Amino acid sequence: MTRNGQEYLEALQDGRTVWLGRERVDDVTTHPAFAQAARSFARLYDLTNDPEHRDDLTVSSPSGRTLRAYDVPKSYDDLVAKREAHRVWAADSFGFLGRSPDYMAAGAAGFLARPQVFTTDTYDGADNVRALHQRWSRDSIFPAFTITNPASDRSKTLGEQEVPDLFLSVDQERDDGIVVSGSKMIGTAAVFADEIMVGTIEPLGPDDQDFAFSFALSPSTPGVSLISRMSYEAQAASGKDYPLSSRFDENDALLVCESVFVPWERVLTYRNVESTFGMWWQTPAYTYMAHQASTRFWTKMEFLAGVAVLVTRANGSAENPAVRSEVGRLLGYVQMAKSMVLASEAALDAQPEDGGAVRPDAAITYAQRILAGEIYPKFVHQIKMFSGGSLTQVPASWHDLHDATVGPLLKTYARSVTQDTEDRVALMKLAWDAVGSEFASRHAHYEQFYQGAPHVYLTQMAFAGGADECADLAGRALSEAAGIDSPKT
Template structure:
């Protein structure tokens, strides 16, 4: 059985996925999910391709079977580049439009596994549990996503300040079999499609809220777990909506209605400090940021390519102000590419021999991405302008009674009407569709509040290397000393 078949065989497993007030019993056949599942299936087919598969997989040391490279603990610069190449292939095939293909969560898990002996709570079982879970996840090739954030009920209150203490996810009771939890987590992107949910608090908890400081992993089909989806942005019309028909990952709130989490799946319990150490683990941070920046690069390349083709199609590429905007898109691409290269060139092994990309360039790229992407979409809007309205309601109309008129009035400077309309429909799906709005929102906030992430980079930066030279010059002033 190939990778695609193994993945599909696990989808209709009785999970409680809610859309439009109803439980979806057939994910594979449902129009809201079928296109994305098909896309994932095609990506998994690449792992079985004799030409591409070796660039996406490595041999499991336990089974000898090929498994996804996201699970590889890199022990050399070459292995780190192997992982990046694998991320490149999937991101290129999806134009950077799918952010939760499990490379992020798998990389987190791989980092925790590599750091397992220095992480965990007071019971001392973290290393054993996370190793067992990592090996099982790797060899079964589970798809996974994270559910980390508390629902936005009242952001001025701490979790313990609500009248209902289970507004945010917390432990209800402990049993012989495990813990029982109640509450909710958002935003679990890709939750309907995955095998596993990794659950823990994203923000640091005070010691007084230890019941909210728990880390665990569960199958998506766990009884008492409900995956509540937002409105679907998927489309069945592939010609008219080439992105929405393939790449709607779906975002969801995960509701826990007294769900039992077995003890072997409870990695940390009632320990805010241990949870925060996991969140800040340098290995997990570095390995998980690598695929996110690779994806960002391919997404910006996609936008730049569409911008260039739009301008050429309508004969606008000769105008200086359009060239300036297209140049800005190229600057975005090359900036992120340079930061990714810098992260690899500055890579080095940690004390345990795990090779890690340099985090500072990756963090810089992620922070820039929250501003680059909205600006890139704005540039496409400015280049296309009213041309986005100069499209028929469907491509099928080109074969109807008005076909000759469409061919005459909808053509471009360097393209016939069919080509121009297809390009502009693709561009509209990227900038103006419901999926497009979701992606702009995602790129602004997926790394967190941009104000906090920029401030965090400042606070964590080694600033003395910058300021030493300034003070050396300032103190030398008047004594005839200086750097020149």
């Protein structure tokens, strides 16, 4: 048995410092801004003990049964099994819990596959990586991560910035560990996590050793604060009015460290620019995390396509040829999202340095980010187009439907020809929460940025996308053209 949802929720009651505005949140499992999302994460843990899903979601390890996400895949079949586990969890939140525990757990499996990246001239974190994976997998830990530096002057390296205290850096090096201060963003789901991986995934300047380190931290460590953004869950008037915001607001928080002590055994890289960057890109960590992300994305696209189909059926427009072809376009995108996952597995990469582990194909994985960033806004736009004014012509509250005065009016006038009022309002409220609400807007932003800004991943594609192979093929056509004896002179 892996831990269940109740055990997960109890572990969150550890005195962590979470701020929502000026309020210090005592307990995220009961606070109205967080409680339902905490329950949604807890449900994922309950699924791991559900006989229907247990074998998909968990795997036996030397320390007992653990989340399959922690497994280091050794074959195509292992990759497929991991994807199926990601699918079960993604489907539970319709793809809206982007940072379910399997995201960073998959990253930890990537670290373990290539621990030698953590052994450098300045520091040897390889054993700490092994211990981290063992601890996290033994306890089915929910890890979040903050590996982005706060907004800075992007034309300068971190060391050149004029406000160095903004960025997480080491105050003191002690025999037993380091003391750090500064901030990192954006801790998606960090307030719900057991531990936070802190590091830097973006390239650091060659002289940025002072900022080049990574470690795992419990949110309850003295000196750690998580400052939450606005809560969409708290704003959700009811589950019926906001069926997604009310349950799947995974939260984003700024990590602030004030003289936080981190013991050496939690430190993975130290004062080394190459290993701090390479832990994400040389190990399979990034591709494993992207495997979860692209599986979740595919699931979310299925959900949004489903909303689109239901809206067109409800409006009686489903058979209209123009509408039908736009639905066809969305369903085509769903298949593209699916194909990226399946293709990355089929074209798997087995690098000798990965010690027998396999990883999804990197170029296809990187390309998925481009597809995701481009098609997500199209789904949002198309659902709005299919819905028309009905998307906003809904009563202020679901409860109004049962009001003695306004209820009968709504029952008569807020229905459509094809649907009674309750069904119509329920569908339009779901659609609005998926594409129009503040929660929806955050999701559109998330799908665009959570795997890096476009200028980063597009540039990366220019290096990893097979430019030489493409140019060689075009070059052969040029050579052949040069040799063609054209009948027309």
